[in-house]
Amino acid sequence: MTLRIRLAGIVAIVIALPVMVSCAALVWQPAMPPVTPPKAAQFSPEVIARGAEMAAIGDCAVCHTASHAQPYAGGRRIPTPFGLITATNITPDVESGVGNWSEAAFRRAMRDGVDDQGRFLYPAMPYPHFTQATDQDITALYAFLMTRQPVHAEMPPNELPLPLKLRPVMAGWNLLFFKAQPWRDDPKQSAEWNRGAYLATAIGHCAACHTPINALGGEVSSKPYAGGEVEGWDAPALQAASSAAKPWTVEELTDYLRTGLSDQHGAAGGPMVDVTRELATVPEQDVRAIATYFVSQMPKSPTVPPAPKENESVAAGSAVFAGACAGCHAPNAPMVQRGAPSLALSSVVNAPSPRDAIQTILHGLPWREGKTGPYMPPFEAVLNNQQLTDLVRYIRARFSGGPAWADVEAQTQNARQNGGT
Numbered sequence: 001m002t003l004r005i006r007l008a009g010i011v012a013i014v015i016a017l018p019v020m021v022s023c024a025a026l027v028w029q030p031a032m033p034p035v036t037p038p039k040a041a042q043f044s045p046e047v048i049a050r051g052a053e054m055a056a057i058g059d060c061a062v063c064h065t066a067s068h069a070q071p072y073a074g075g076r077r078i079p080t081p082f083g084l085i086t087a088t089n090i091t092p093d094v095e096s097g098v099g100n101w102s103e104a105a106f107r108r109a110m111r112d113g114v115d116d117q118g119r120f121l122y123p124a125m126p127y128p129h130f131t132q133a134t135d136q137d138i139t140a141l142y143a144f145l146m147t148r149q150p151v152h153a154e155m156p157p158n159e160l161p162l163p164l165k166l167r168p169v170m171a172g173w174n175l176l177f178f179k180a181q182p183w184r185d186d187p188k189q190s191a192e193w194n195r196g197a198y199l200a201t202a203i204g205h206c207a208a209c210h211t212p213i214n215a216l217g218g219e220v221s222s223k224p225y226a227g228g229e230v231e232g233w234d235a236p237a238l239q240a241a242s243s244a245a246k247p248w249t250v251e252e253l254t255d256y257l258r259t260g261l262s263d264q265h266g267a268a269g270g271p272m273v274d275v276t277r278e279l280a281t282v283p284e285q286d287v288r289a290i291a292t293y294f295v296s297q298m299p300k301s302p303t304v305p306p307a308p309k310e311n312e313s314v315a316a317g318s319a320v321f322a323g324a325c326a327g328c329h330a331p332n333a334p335m336v337q338r339g340a341p342s343l344a345l346s347s348v349v350n351a352p353s354p355r356d357a358i359q360t361i362l363h364g365l366p367w368r369e370g371k372t373g374p375y376m377p378p379f380e381a382v383l384n385n386q387q388l389t390d391l392v393r394y395i396r397a398r399f400s401g402g403p404a405w406a407d408v409e410a411q412t413q414n415a416r417q418n419g420g421t
């Protein structure tokens, strides 16, 4: 997962510094007194279970785990355009984790992005979303974390340039882009819709990837879920601009979010894979609520693209397809088991940019241990840039009625350099 601050964020710092200086009072936050680590018996099993659910929806383990042997022990380096920010050890180890954090200190980190010592956190930690979490859910998350196995693990330092290295600078960023506000239900919507909206916004932080960001690295609040960019992948629009060829139904979206595969739309292959692995562990009704919230914003009727037609310039790609892909993707392909959707239905093939199609071909689809699921091998080492470019132009022309993608060659080169899973 990636910090949603972009290059132009440097500009933010320049603007933010004077703002910050003039508001020096906002920059100072007190340290919170340490506590004796709470005993597991202090927390009820129901509260811990709810915390586990919130931790899964909030992807805490995705960022805060570097080695699967040591969940929540931190050390994963989150790439940002400025440098690397380490997700910290949030196991209850007293020396290197959050073992002596009080619940009040934890609440402040979640709500205000300030650590136990009073230092500002970087928004690589999604506190701009967690700030809306209810007291009950923050309490549950605290109970869950405090009952994990303590792991002693010192963190590699962040690698950030000046002035970003200086945490008080984040007070300026907060002033510009961060609003601490409690969650409010929309009384015009159903209970299920509101539950889904809350889980998606305050816990699941779907917008951190699926909403575009402005030049200064803040989410563009006027364009919620209009599509964003993360680790070399496009995170597609989840509202009216969805590129799905057939409209998503609540049923299908629930299925996709829990399995990473939709028979009607394609499969998760990039950063969304981890999100779906976490959602696979939470009660189905929560995922269904999230799906209800998003489907209500998506188109109801299919976009009917003009029928695709083959043309000369894609002949070379056609040969690559026949050799490398047709065994699985031609109609009636022998290797297709679980009613794999035609590429014509794939959101990736119908997307406005070729980026995710290129990433899918380069990196394939990951094997899901213990589950029958889609598997597609990576072609990174098999296809050269020319073959990949021809192939991508071909699948667009053959399977989508959308206009030809303009920048396939540049995107191909770009994708080789960054991204993947």
Ligand code: HEC
Residues within 6 Å of the ligand: 001, 002, 054, 055, 058, 059, 060, 061, 062, 063, 064, 078, 085, 086, 087, 088, 089, 090, 097, 098, 106, 109, 110, 115, 116, 120, 121, 122, 123, 124, 125, 126, 141
């Ligand atoms: C997108 C990645 C990401 C996700 C998801 C995420 N975190 Fe973090 N978190 C970070 C990073 C990076 C830091 C360190 C930020 C810094 O150094 O300023 C951090 C810091 C923290 C801290 C402060 C710890 C300390 O030692 O200062 C706490 C507490 C925390 N996260 C809890 C959580 C919880 C609980 C969840 C899930 C509900 C969560 N995080 C989800 C990236 C993430």
Ligand code: HEC
Residues within 6 Å of the ligand: 001, 002, 200, 204, 205, 206, 207, 208, 209, 210, 230, 233, 234, 235, 236, 238, 242, 243, 244, 253, 256, 257, 265, 266, 267, 268, 269, 270, 271, 272, 273, 275, 290, 294, 347, 348, 356
């Ligand atoms: C870390 C960034 C990230 C987060 C957080 C995230 N997504 Fe995604 N999502 C992506 C990316 C990137 C893709 C494109 C395909 C891929 O990665 O496999 C995607 C694909 C999707 C798709 C497929 C859309 C289509 O038409 O094919 C849906 C639906 C989706 N995400 C919903 C969600 C929901 C709901 C949440 C919150 C619970 C969420 N995402 C959180 C990055 C993210």
Ligand code: HEC
Residues within 6 Å of the ligand: 265, 266, 267, 268, 269, 321, 324, 325, 326, 327, 328, 329, 335, 340, 341, 342, 343, 346, 347, 348, 349, 357, 360, 361, 365, 374, 375, 376, 377, 379, 391, 395
């Ligand atoms: C071993 C079988 C196999 C091979 C070989 C294979 N694929 Fe796939 N591919 C799959 C499966 C399974 C899926 C997931 C189900 C789906 O979306 O069709 C998939 C999905 C895709 C997707 C859509 C992803 C999405 O989320 O919508 C694209 C694009 C794709 N493949 C392109 C290719 C291309 C191009 C080649 C040849 C270079 C290729 N595949 C070779 C099995 C394969």
